[in-house]
Amino acid sequence: MEAGRVLAQILWLFLVVPALIVFGAEAFTGTYGINYGRLADNIPSPDKVVKLLKASKIKNVRIFDSDQSVLEAFSGSGLELTIAVNNGLVKEMSSNEGQAVKWVKENVESYQYSNIVGVAVGNEVLGGDQELSAALLGAVKNIYAALQKAQLSDKVMVSTAHSQAVFNNSFPPSSCVFAENVVQYMKPLLDFFASIGSPFCLNAYPFLAFMYNPGKIDINYALFEKTTNIFDPKTGLYYDNLLDAQIDAAYSALANSGYKKMEVIVTETGWASRGDANEAAANLTNARTFNYNLRKRLAKKKGTPLRPKIPLKAYIFAMFNENQKTGPTSERNFGLFKADGSIAYDIGYKGLKSSSADSSLKLFKDLRYRSGYGSYLLTFMMCTLSSLLFLTR
Numbered sequence: 199m200e201a202g203r204v205l206a207q208i209l210w211l212f213l214v215v216p217a218l219i220v221f222g223a224e225a226f227t228g229t230y231g232i233n234y235g236r237l238a239d240n241i242p243s244p245d246k247v248v249k250l251l252k253a254s255k256i257k258n259v260r261i262f263d264s265d266q267s268v269l270e271a272f273s274g275s276g277l278e279l280t281i282a283v284n285n286g287l288v289k290e291m292s293s294n295e296g297q298a299v300k301w302v303k304e305n306v307e308s309y310q311y312s313n314i315v316g317v318a319v320g321n322e323v324l325g326g327d328q329e330l331s332a333a334l335l336g337a338v339k340n341i342y343a344a345l346q347k348a349q350l351s352d353k354v355m356v357s358t359a360h361s362q363a364v365f366n367n368s369f370p371p372s373s374c375v376f377a378e379n380v381v382q383y384m385k386p387l388l389d390f391f392a393s394i395g396s397p398f399c400l401n402a403y404p405f406l407a408f409m410y411n412p413g414k415i416d417i418n419y420a421l422f423e424k425t426t427n428i429f430d431p432k433t434g435l436y437y438d439n440l441l442d443a444q445i446d447a448a449y450s451a452l453a454n455s456g457y458k459k460m461e462v463i464v465t466e467t468g469w470a471s472r473g474d475a476n477e478a479a480a481n482l483t484n485a486r487t488f489n490y491n492l493r494k495r496l497a498k499k500k501g502t503p504l505r506p507k508i509p510l511k512a513y514i515f516a517m518f519n520e521n522q523k524t525g526p527t528s529e530r531n532f533g534l535f536k537a538d539g540s541i542a543y544d545i546g547y548k549g550l551k552s553s554s555a556d557s558s559l560k561l562f563k564d565l566r567y568r569s570g571y572g573s574y575l576l577t578f579m580m581c582t583l584s585s586l587l588f589l590t591r
C-alpha cells in the first residue's frame with residue numbers, strides 16, 4: 199500500500215471519523231444515506247438489516263416498495279425511511295384517487311412508528327414509457343392529496359427519482375437542458391414539486407458514464423481521485439470529480455427552465471465491485487475507492503461548485519449485492535455489504551467487521567420489486583449523449 203493511501207487513511211481516522219460522531223446525533227440526518235434493495239434470496243432479514251444500519255450509523259434509508267416486513271422491522275428504530283409506490287402502481291394511483299388514499303392508509307398511516315419521511319412515486323419514469331410518463335404527475339398529486347388528508351404531508355415528502363436520461367446534455371455542465379421528449383411532463387411536475395417544496399431527485403452514476411465512454415473520461419475524475427480539473431467556461435467553475443459535474447448539470451437544467459431554487463439530491467449513486475468481461479471498471483479496487491472517497495466527500499457537508507451553500511446529500515446504491523437482479527453482472531454487485539451482512543470492502547465503517555451470519559437467513563420471495571434501475575438502455579443512451587460533459591480534454 200502506497201504511502202499516500204496510508205496517510206489518507208490516518209487522516210480519515212483522525213479527522214473524518216470524529217466529525218461523523220460529533221454530527222451523528224442530530225444534524226447528520228441527510229448527507230449520507232443508503233438504498234436497501236431486496237432483489238435477493240440470500241440477504242439478512244429486515245430486523246438484522248436494521249441492526250446493521252444502526253451499527254454503521256446510517257440513518258437515511260430508501261426502499262423500492264412498501265414491504266410490510268421491512269416497515270415492521272423499522273418501527274421504533276429511529277431510522278428515516280423513504281418508501282416507494284413502484285412503477286407498476288403508478289397508473290392506478292394516477293387514475294384512481296381512492297386507491298391512493300387506500301395506499302397511504304395501508305402503507306404510511308398504519309406504520310406511524312416506522313418513521314416514514316418520504317414516498318417516492320415511481321422510479322426513473324420520465325424518459326421512458328410515454329403512457330407511464332403521462333400518468334406520473336397524477337399519481338404524485340393523488341398521493342400528496344392522500345397524505346394531506348391524513349395530515350401527514352408536512353412530515354412525509356413526496357418525490358420521484360429521475361435517471362440521467364431526462365437530460366439533453368452538452369458541454370459544459372451549465373448548458374444542460376431537459377431532453378425534448380420529457381419537457382412536456384417534466385415542467386408540470388416541477389411546478390408541483392416547487393409548490394410543495396420537494397427536491398429534484400437524481401440517480402447519478404459516474405460508473406456508467408465512465409463505462410460507456412471508454413477512453414474519454416479519466417478514471418480518477420470518476421473516482422474522486424486526483425485529476426486534471428474540468429473547466430466550465432460559462433460559469434468559470436472547475437470540477438474535480440464527475441459526480442459534482444453531473445449534479446451541477448441537473449442544477450443547470452433546472453435553472454435553465456426556471457427552477458433556480460430547487461434543491462438536487464442524489465437518490466442513487468454507486469460503483470459495482472464485479473462485472474462482466476466488458477465491464478472492466480467494475481472491480482473491487484474501484485468500488486472501494488469510489489465509495490471511500492464519496493463518503494469523505496459527503497462528510498464534508500459541502501455543496502457543489504454551482505451551489506456551494508447546499509450540502510450534497512446522497513443515498514448510496516446499495517446496501518447488498520442482489521443476486522436476483524437481471525442484466526449485466528455489475529447489476530448484482532453494487533452492494534457495500536455481501537449477502538451475509540459482512541462488508542464487501544472496507545470504506546471505514548466503524549463497528550462492522552464480519553457478519554452475524556447465522557444461518558437463519560430469511561428467504562425473500564416477495565418480488566414486489568423496484569422497477570427503476572432496470573432501464574439500463576436508457577441510462578446507456580443518456581451516458582452516451584452526455585459524454586461531452588465529461589471529456590477531460
Ligand SMILES: *[C@@H]1O[C@H](CO)[C@@H](O)[C@H](O)[C@H]1NC(C)=O
Nearest residue numbers: 365366367376377378379380
Ligand atoms: C438535444 O438537443 C439538440 C439540439 O438542440 C436537438 O437537436 C436534439 O433533438 C435534442 N435531443 C433530445 C433527446 O432532446
Ligand SMILES: *[C@@H]1O[C@H](CO)[C@@H](O)[C@H](O)[C@H]1NC(C)=O
Nearest residue numbers: 417478479480481482483484
Ligand atoms: C480495477 O480496474 C482498474 C481500471 O479501471 C485497474 O487499473 C485495476 O488494476 C483494477 N484492479 C483490479 C484488482 O483488478
